[in-house]
Amino acid sequence: MTDRPLVRMTGIGKRFGGVHACRDIDLTVTAGEVHALLGENGAGKSTLINVLSGVITEHDGTIEVDGEPVSFAGPADAQRAGIATIHQELDLVAGLSIAENMFLGREPRTRLGTVDIRRMRRQAEAHLRTLGADLDPRRLVGSLRVGEQQLVEIGRALSLRARVLIMDEPTAALADAEVERLFATITELRRAGVGIVYISHRMAEIELIADRVTVLRNGTVAGSVDPRVASRDDIIQLMVGRSVDALFGEGRNEPGAVLLDVRGLAVTPRRPVPGRTEPAGVDLTVRSGEIVGLAGLMGAGRTELLETLFGAGGSGRRAGQVTIGDRPYRPSGPRAALARGVAFVPEDRRGAGLMLEHSVADNVVLSALSSLTTLGLVRRPLLRRTVAEQLTTLAVKAASPSIPVATLSGGNQQKIVFAKQLLMRPRLLLLDEPTRGVDIGAKAEIYHLLHRLADSGMAILLASSELPELLSLCDRVVVLHRGRTVAVLPRASATQQAILAAANGDDVKESR
Ligand SMILES: Nc1ncnc2c1ncn2[C@@H]1O[C@H](COP(=O)(O)OP(=O)(O)OP(=O)(O)O)[C@@H](O)[C@H]1O
Ligand SMILES: [Mg+2]
Known part of the structure; x- marks a missing residue:
């Protein structure tokens, strides 16, 4: 490691109207280090790296690259200076292929000056292979799952051969194997001497790869520590200003009757969509008052x-039986699902x-x-109160309820998706990666909330790639492999190893 930093940011400030997203922040990136940037949702992490990556061009403070002051007029300038960025909200073009997305605007050319498609595909394939992603570079990005899109985005950053690589929550949608x-x-x-800025809410990752940790709080630097010296608690203290109690072994009510019963559910699509794994033999039950986890590898x-x-899946022939309560359940669409008391928090907050x-x-x-309307009139005071309640429950950081959602930080957007579904007071709540991108304090809040909801009789079915989350939250874990139920592990026998073995298709003793 050399002493002179590759990048030195000094006194960085950025305001959005009345909100001070960043205030007088100093940050350096040295060659060959992984510099982790931590902080609660809305602390200013993405804003700071948007300044460094040229997305935000008007700001206070200075940036030096290799000791020379620079001023970026846009992201292309930053890339030319050797700074590549994987943004929190992926910006890929759905209608273009993987290869085209990776080399957009800098396609390899033949001697005649036309795009060298074969070379482009070969290079794209090589980058994907480095990441262990088995994807055809000709596939349209729009047909990929969020985790796969994330891999494409990472591949694109690699292809830039940057000297500084910024990753804003790169693992949020990745399964364990991809993370490895x-x-x-x-x-x-x-x-190879690349300096890396790494943003994540997963403490275990930080402990594994960070050489240095800088914690932001309310737009300023709360502290900078050596993760080999500072404990996890020290770092969390810096982030939230208090310690966060983990959620283990809370007293829970006994579950009630079976609310959701799924037997032999399989969907044979009329036209198979590449990359989609339709149910191919799913068995599971969720009782009211129970939290059941769904585990599996990406693509399971x-x-x-x-x-x-x-009722939002692909169309096709269906086999098997699903009942809710005592009645058969086969929703024609989300509206019908909601009418039966089923709500869904999707994985892709921007899309859906x-x-x-x-x-x-x-x-x-x-x-x-509809539940807040009397004879077609919206009851405004009730509406205001309801919104305020939800925002407080989930500790959403927003300047006011009237600002556009687009201006919230990533994790706070996730909380809004959540709040929306809770207002419908469902009997069955379906959750896909509900705490993705949510900070550690808010995560604990959401866990407590889910326990409260379950204790009030709600049935919860929750998919998560974070095994510790499944283990600490769920009464049972259902493991899927290639669209089939391969194991149902009660809390007592669910371990990371048991889940992983089942997820990989190894034989596991079943119990229902
Ligand atoms: N374009 C914008 N317009 C208005 N306010 C914004 C805009 N971008 C960010 N903010 C505000 O700036 C603050 C910092 O947001 P930022 O996205 O940097 O947080 P973050 O640390 O990345 O959080 P997260 O962990 O949720 O991604 C937040 O209060 C956010 O609402
Ligand atoms: Mg962010």
Whole structure:
């Protein structure tokens, strides 16, 4: 490691109207280090790296690269200076292929000056292989799952051969195996002298790969520590200003009757969609008052199962039986699902969960409007109170309920998706990666909330790639492999090893 930093940011400040997103922040990135940037949702992490990556061009303070002051007029300038960025909200073009997305605007050319498609595909394939992603570079990005899109985005950053690589929550949608490969890649890059800025809410990752940790709080630097010296508690203290109690072994009520019963559910699509794993033999039950986890590798079909249960899956021939309460359940669409008391918090908040240009308040109440309406009139005081309650419950950080959702930080957007569904007071709540991108304090809040909801009789079915989350939260864990139920592990026998073995298709003793 050399002493002179690759990048030095000094006195960085950025305001959005009345909100001070960043205030007088100093940050350096040295060659060959992984510099972790931590902080609660809305602390200013993405804003700071948007300044460094040229997305935000008007700000206070200075940036030096290799000791020379620079001023970026846009992201292309930052890339030319050797700074590549994987943003929190992926910006890929759905209608283009993987290869085209990776090399957009800098396609390799033949001697005749036309795009060298074969070379482009070969290079794209090589980058994907580095990441262990088995994807055809010709596939349209729009057909990929969020986790796969994330891999494409990482591949694109690698292809830039940058000297500084910024990753804003790169593992949020990755399964454990992909995370491991990403870390192997990071280790190689670090050895090659690349400086890495790494943002994540997962403390275990930080302990594994960070050489240095800078914590932001309310837009300023709360402290900078050596993760080999500072404990996890020290770091969390810096982040939230208090210690966060983990959620283990809370007293829970006994579960009630079976609410959701799924037997032999299989969907044979009319036209198979590449990359989708439709249910191919799912058996599971969820009692009221119970939290059941869905585990599985990427591509195991967890999202597709939840979508099918919400009436939002692909169309096709169906086999098997699903009942809710005592009645058969086969929703024709989300409306029908909601009418039976089933709500769904999807994985892809930008795509399915939110109207980004609308206000926080509109987003929270719109789908629950009917319950707040008397004879077609919206009861405004009730509406205001309801929104305020939800925002407080989930500790949403928003300047006011009337600002557009698009201006909230990533984790706070996730909380809005959540709030919206809770307002419908469902009997069965389907959740796909509900705490993705949510900070550690808010995560604990959400866990407590889910326990409260379950104790009030709600049935909860929750897919998560974070095994510790499943283990601490769920009464039982259902493991899927290639669209089938391969194991049902009660809390007592569910361990990370048992879940992983089942998820990989190894034989596991079943119990229902
Ligand atoms: N374009 C914008 N317009 C208005 N306010 C914004 C905008 N971008 C960010 N903010 C505000 O700036 C603050 C910091 O947001 P930022 O996205 O940097 O947080 P973060 O630390 O990345 O959080 P998260 O962990 O949730 O991603 C938040 O209060 C956010 O609402
Ligand atoms: Mg962010």
